[in-house]
Amino acid sequence: MSDLFSHHGEQLRQHHAPLADRLRPKSLDDFQGQEEILGPGRLLRRAITADRVGNLIFYGPPGVGKTTLARIIAATTRAHFSSLNAVLAGVKDLRHEVDEAKRRLDQHGLRSLLFIDEVHRFNSAQQDALLPWVENGTVTLIGATTENPFFEVNKALVSRSRLFRLQPLQNKHLHQLLERALRDTERGYGERPVQISAEAAEHLVDVAGGDARSLLNALELAVETTEPDDNGQIAITLEIAEESIQQRAVLYDKQGDAHFDTISAFIKSLRGSDPDAALFWLAKMVEAGENPRFIFRRMLISAGEDIGLADPQAVVVVEACAAAFERVGLPEGLYPLAQAALYLASTEKSNSLLGFFDALKNVKASNRQAVPAHLRDANRDGKAFGDGVGYRYPHAYAEHWVAQQYLPSDLQGQVFWQPGTLGWEGERRQRLQQRRAAQLAAAVEHQQELGEMLSSGPDDPELERWIQRQSGSEGERLDRLRQELWSQATWQRHDRVLVLEARSLLWALDPLQRCPEGGVVIQAASAADQTRLGTQLEVLDSLDRPRLIQELSELEGSGQRFEWIASRHPLKQCSDEDLQATVASFTALAAPKAQLRLLFSQPKLGPAAGLRQGSTPPEDLAALLERVMVIEQEMLAPTPDPAALEVALTQQGWRLEWKTWEERLELPVNENLVTRWFAADAPYLQHLSNHLSRAEIDRLSAALKQRLKGKIPQVLQHQLLIARRSA
Incomplete structure (x- = not known):
């Protein structure tokens, strides 16, 4: 009997639970954001x-x-x-x-x-x-x-x-959640005649500020307190929505991250000579109830640390403003507070302090107020979440200034301070305009370089040791090429990486190490390669182990999109006719703003060219070598054709850049090398057979065998294609 009563009580609790609790997703497929x-x-x-x-x-x-x-x-x-x-x-x-x-x-x-x-x-x-x-x-x-x-x-x-x-939910997710609440007949309001206007829905989503619970609580209040009209409809208008959720909360804890991150952003904005960003972060602290005395103390430190003898009046101005604040109090005390901040950011008094209240209005109205990752306090958890990474220290640059964004991403280009044309601020007006233009120009590049680090975890010594063994097993030359392939890659721990046409695990080692919370998928070049690579990976834990596939079609329907796609020597067997389709197939797996890295290595000298250099062969052999060198140049044409590859990638929306360098080698001539070139099924021999007689081929082979235990020169041209996909 007690079980029956317990079950009945649980049903009643679920029925009377708040809407936000009733609508909790039950599976990952229902989860928003x-x-x-x-x-x-x-x-x-x-x-x-x-x-x-x-x-x-x-x-x-x-x-x-x-x-x-x-x-x-x-x-x-x-x-x-x-x-x-x-x-x-x-x-x-x-x-x-x-x-x-x-x-x-x-x-x-x-x-x-x-x-x-x-x-x-x-x-x-x-x-x-x-x-x-x-x-x-x-x-x-x-x-x-x-x-x-x-x-x-x-x-x-x-x-x-x-x-x-976890990040605040985006507006699109909140709209989906709102629609589900109105449509769900079991847990939401699907059985009630609720109509909500577009303006009301937009207001609820905007003011909720990424908080699903706040949105659903406001919707519940609006529905439950609104009487049906003459037609039995519960109409939620903009006026009702405004009464249900009246003010956006400024997320701020005086003892937590928001406190340290925001004051860090404020001080860095002062140091970076950005008055707009300085006013914005000051307004956020004021709106959140930060003690102005604390802000004045930090500005006094900044006046000494970041202004110093460049303007000895900075400390005097801040101290005078602090004294004025103590005498006037709030709200009028906001004027000297803002004046001190503006002076430190660009040094002198002006009547442009009203710009502070523009910033204050923006704090109240803005939906996205998150501190950019590079401005956050790096002393507390920078290693785990990347806070402070990418911050450019202005004192390290000429004139102690660098083009860098200090405002949130959604407010880039916003102007709060409009300097006048007279006096001290008039002298600085043109410089400020030039710096604002430089900041906007640098914004896109800086956002591509930096990303939000959303996860962290303990190191895995076993995985690290395995990666070190793998990287050393391929030799120093190939390891240098691995470093070139991934040079200056800006990894996120949750990135997903696709390695195309792999014959070795070498090219996947960096993403395995740098993207532990993402995922690595390796497309093997052949079935034999898949078996061999799978054996090498068996020692890894199943969650650390990359997924091995042979065809890209195996990823269809998985929903996976990759932030990085890379390969060494890809598309070698791809004809010009198939190139477009192949490029389209891996482009379909690319995430917005994905990066493609393809490394091609092409010999510039064939065996005959190597024999010809550094020696004076007999006249008959010299003539034969000259003929073979022409044939070798045809063979050494790069595949795929770079021009055709550029066209195929451009048509799929990739933006391309090439990096080219040469590597000079001395090839040791041994039996294995000669066999590789002149075996019955060797591509080199088959190509020569289309142009030379058997006797001429034997003469060339014999000349190479005479150089056994010697060396012939070789030049490799390496080309790294880096392509970026638009959002």
Whole structure:
């Protein structure tokens, strides 16, 4: 009977649960957003699907799917799943879960997953109590936190977990969620006559600011408090939507990442002489309730550190502004606060302080306020999430300035400060306009170089040792070519990589090392290569192991799109007629802004040319060598034809650049080399047979054998094609 009552109670709780809870996705296919870490082929999706989830920590703002992901894992795992909320649970609850996990493991061999919501709320003692059981595998931890785990979570727990940073949902995802809520007859409002205007829907999505829970709570409030009209319709107008969700929240915790990242961006904007960005970050701190005295203290430091004797009045101005603030108070005190910031960014007083309030309006109205990764505080978790990577230190450049963007991506080009034409600011007006133009010109290139690092995880010593063994096994020459193939590649840990026509694992080693949360797929050049490469990969863990395929058609329907596509010596067997179709086939697998890297190596000298150089052969042999050298030049025409390849790639939307260099070698002449050239099925011999008699071929072969144990020169031309795909 108690089970019947419990089941009935659970049904009632589900029926009366908030809309946001009722609409939680039940599977990965229903999950909205976070494609960068959950897209097809990426590590987290593969791990969930394979029920190989290890210790995880999900980190991100509210309403982006942290708890939902944990519930999806609970629904798919064969392990026992239990959960605690760190706000309500204590050490006693932890010990109970650990004891139960030990019992299940000892008696039934059953693994246990323990989900801890708001894991940062556990104090040090509670986290320490959990650590031994995570270390010995008694429980597998899945934590969710809105705070930086590198600062708020036990470092030992962090080092044993993979970290995934979840981002605010995009507007398209929120619109899809809104439509599902109105259409779903079981969990949403599909059975009720709800009509929402386009303006109302746009307002709800915009003000929700990437928070799915905020959006659904506002929709629920609007529907439940709106009376049906005469036709029985519940009409949600823009006015009702505005009453249901009135103000966008500025995500800011004075003790957390937002505090440190925002003040870091503010100081770097001052140092970079960008008054627009300085006003924006100042406005964000003011709107979030940051103590102005703290801002003044940091500006005093900046006046000494970044202005110094270049303008000794900087400290005086900031100090005077701080004193004025103390006398005037808020809200009028915002004027001297903004004045000090503008002075440090471009040094002098002016009546253009009203630009601060333009920035303040923008903070209130802007939907995307995230600090760009290169401006974030790198001292706390730069290694894990790449915070601060790519920041260009202005003092390292001429005139202590470099073209660099300090505003969020969605606000590039926004102008808050309009300097007048008179006095101190008039003298700097033209320079500021030139610098703004340079910043805009550099913005596109800088965004291509940098990306958001969304995941982190512990190092894998076994994988590192395996990669070192593989890279050393192919020889120093090929290892240098591997470095050229991937030179200046800007990897993201969650990138997916496709290696075409591989005969060796050498070209896949870099992505295996740099993209542990993404995925590597290797297309073998032949069935024999696939078998051989598969044997070499068997020693790797199944989650680390790249996928081996023979035909690109095996990826059809998988949904995988690759940020990197690369190959050494591709398309050799591809005729000009098939080139277009082959290029189209791998282009269809390229993600937006994907990069293609193809490395071609072409000999410039054949055997006859090598014999001719550095020696004076008999007259009859010299004449034969001259004829053969002409034949060899025909043979050495590059395949595929670079011009035809350029046309095929350009038609598919790739932007191309070539890098060309030569390598000079001395080929040791031995029996194997002569056999490779003159065996019955050798392409070189077959081509010569179309132009020379048998006697002439034998004469050439004999001349080479006379050089056994000697060397002949060779020149290789290497061409690296780097192509980028438009968004």
